[in-house]
Amino acid sequence: MIAKTSIGRSFKGCCAYNMQKVEMGQGQVLLSQGVRDYELRAMVADFTRQAKMNPELTRSVWHTAISFDPQDEARLQLKPELMNQVASEYLKGMGLDQSQYVVIQHQDTAHSHFHIIANRVASNGQSISDSHNYNRSEKLLREIEQKHSLTLMKEQGYRLSLEHLPERDRHRLEMRNEVRQSLERSTTSAELKADLAQRGIEVIVNRDQAGKARGLSFERVSQTDNGEEIKVAFKGSKLHQSLSLCHIQEQLLENGHKRALELSQQRELAKAQELTISLQNEEKRLKKGRGLSM
Template sequence: MIAKTTIGRSFKGCCAYNMQKVEMGKGQVLMSQGVRDYELNPMVADFTRQAKMNPELTRSVWHTAISFDPKDEARLQLQPELMKAVASEYLTGMGLDQSQYVVIQHQDTVHSHFHIIANRVASNGQSISDSHNYNRSEKLLREIEQKHSLTLMKEQGYRLSLEHIPDRDRHRLEMRNEVRQSLERSTNSAELKADLAQRGIEVIVNRDQAGKARGLSFERISQIDNGEEIKVAFKGSKLHQNLSLGHIQEQLLENSLKRALELSKKPELDKSIGLEKGPQIEDKQLKQGRSLGM
């Protein structure tokens, strides 16, 4: 599956395009929550009313279009509930199930696809984050594909796109992708190193004569086309400018703060796992983020 997400300001334009498909018999409403899904104006009014609960969030429109691989078309025809299951799991995985949404299938193309229009202002007035939505969406789609045995569309396309480039460049692109994914879900250096170790990638801290960390390198043992094993190593800054030591430290700290905030909003979870409440949680997370073990 392929997903394309845009974050916008106007519900009317987004809803009008999709509802026009329904009115023309070229689409259907698969599911909805919290909005009148039978007509354009009431739907827009419902979305707009809830968005006003959080006036500071100016870009409150979440629009994602998800397309299936043509190879899955036969299954989608035989199992009409499959598309709804995918949409529901995507909504839940991205946190959109806590707000208003409408899911509309388009029926005027050779490949099946649907559109999600959701309100980034949740039903309780809180904002639904769009931070790193591309990486989160891609990871979630891969999980949904595997769960339902759907064609791994992006992975296949990604591998094919790397087939005819030099080995070292291919290794660089593959490693960059994996380091980014690990960094996305890590809050400190220990988590980052452990996650990358599972992928066969070792993190090397480059230090100066005084022992101060000056940079990072990533190493792994890879196979080239003839089956020979070679060591592949790249400095973080050579993988991408945002994978330098400084940028990685900033990202880990940002992830740490977000996790601390999530924990502070779940006192019942804190109690169940024996965590202390209040500033001590944030202090612990901040220390982890600042020290980074590097």
């Protein structure tokens, strides 16, 4: 994802641009808090009224536009609530959830994106810091990308570096990258298949005449440089030797052991916390009992 943030003085212009998209049927309000999101004049009045709680903060308009990578379009179509989740987590991560805001999705471009308009004057009258907002925003976006398995920014740059390659070689390297990502976060073959399916990649098990699995292939419908749809398919071992059937099975088993260990450690930590709380409660009860006996 890519985010562009600007800090300004006037809510009117920023709100007008985004609400115009809604009125023209080229956008929709996804989320809002503390403002009337159905009418431009009322929205501006609500923002302005709260901004006056902190007149020393002259640049109270926070505007961020967040764009998704084209490779995430299929997931956004299958799971439309994903955009709301990303917006909510970004608002919370930047501290904007403590104030008024409106999130508006634009639908006038090929790539999905939304705009956040927020008040830097929080609901308690305090200022929401814009210090180092670029670095904080970039760090937060990378965390959100990983959490929701969205295309990482470094991979977007990686794809751009492949543009000079022949189409089939580019498709091969892109698919290898995506299969590796899915394999890193999967512990079973079912998880791997489901994760890749969200990216439009189908896992095919190649079997011999006796029905025994001998290898894997990965297929997807892609587009040529001319915009024509084609089916792209590669054997796992042709993507990379680490993506052959036996290596994938070994990696899934290792991932499963790691996850089981993490869950065990979490359960032990929870038990320790419960025991600590229980002992503290017992100590309080005993102290209270001694006080009554006096």
